[in-house]
Amino acid sequence: MNVPGATGEGQLERQSAWLAEHWSWLLDTRVLPSLPQNPSALDVGSGPGIVAASLSSRMDITCMDIDHDAVARCRSRGLRAVHGDAHLLPFEDRSFDVAYCSFVLLWLRDPERALREMLRTSRHAVLLLAEPDHGGRIDHPDALRPLRQMIVDGLRGEGAEPLMGRRLRALCSSCGVDAEIGIHPGSWDMRRMRSEAEGEWDWIERTAVEGASHLRDEWASALAAGTLFTHSPIFYALIMK
Numbered sequence: 664m665n666v667p668g669a670t671g672e673g674q675l676e677r678q679s680a681w682l683a684e685h686w687s688w689l690l691d692t693r694v695l696p697s698l699p700q701n702p703s704a705l706d707v708g709s710g711p712g713i714v715a716a717s718l719s720s721r722m723d724i725t726c727m728d729i730d731h732d733a734v735a736r737c738r739s740r741g742l743r744a745v746h747g748d749a750h751l752l753p754f755e756d757r758s759f760d761v762a763y764c765s766f767v768l769l770w771l772r773d774p775e776r777a778l779r780e781m782l783r784t785s786r787h788a789v790l791l792l793a794e795p796d797h798g799g800r801i802d803h804p805d806a807l808r809p810l811r812q813m814i815v816d817g818l819r820g821e822g823a824e825p826l827m828g829r830r831l832r833a834l835c836s837s838c839g840v841d842a843e844i845g846i847h848p849g850s851w852d853m854r855r856m857r858s859e860a861e862g863e864w865d866w867i868e869r870t871a872v873e874g875a876s877h878l879r880d881e882w883a884s885a886l887a888a889g890t891l892f893t894h895s896p897i898f899y900a901l902i903m904k
């Protein structure tokens with residue numbers, strides 16, 4: 664089965680490492696104080712459970728994914744996991760304190776329907792923890808600027824919405840809910856950039872529509888010179904019911 668959004672674990676691990684600290688802060692300051700102890704949570708489109716594993720000390724999480732392999736990976740990590748489609752969640756109304764997702768809405772045929780399903784199955788909160796906006800991508804030095812459009816076009820070619828981040832406000836409004844919309848902060852140091860650069864470049868080459876291989880040398884020399892900088896804004900939305 665060709666699953667939209669099936670993404671290598673290396674990329675998911677990197678994304679989660681960038682964001683885990685801010686997710687924890689958002690949960691601890693905005694969400695958990697008004698919820699029962701150890702709230703139940705549904706992770707919609709959980710993938711192999713990397714995000715759920717990082718949040719499992721705060722919530723009692725059930726993972727769910729349309730991809731059977733992802734469900735098996737979650738279980739191999741000791742997580743509770745079920746198979747299901749975000750467009751028609753296999754749960755009764757108000758089954759969980761929290762429903763959340765990360766890096767999923769951009770891949771869905773009908774993200775509004777998925778958000779309505781998360782609103783239906785949650786009692787207290789819906790968290791759209793991370794949706795990127797590749798149209799806001801920054802690459803430095805200038806020679807790397809074409810990467811932004813290549814990635815946007817490449818993701819569209821795979822059926823994704825690469826500008827999902829900026830659409831979160833409209834998506835929430837169309838479902839009749841208000842949300843705190845924000846952008847995750849970032850911080851960069853050369854050690855991390857160097858350790859992540861190879862995996863990042865592999866993702867770019869796999870994603871960019873025309874193939875970005877002719878820019879590989881620019882990327883490598885900027886990395887070696889310590890001038891490389893890349894960033895794509897990643898948005899979140901917190902909906903308290």
Ligand SMILES: C[S@@+](CC[C@H](N)C(=O)[O-])C[C@H]1O[C@@H](n2cnc3c(N)ncnc32)[C@H](O)[C@@H]1O
Binds near residue numbers: 728770
């Ligand atoms: C980019 S991955 C993100 C995985 C995980 N949320 C994370 O952030 O590490 C997108 C996930 O969404 C899942 N997915 C795609 N369409 C889905 C659907 N209709 N219902 C449930 N899961 C879906 C894919 O199988 C994949 O595991």
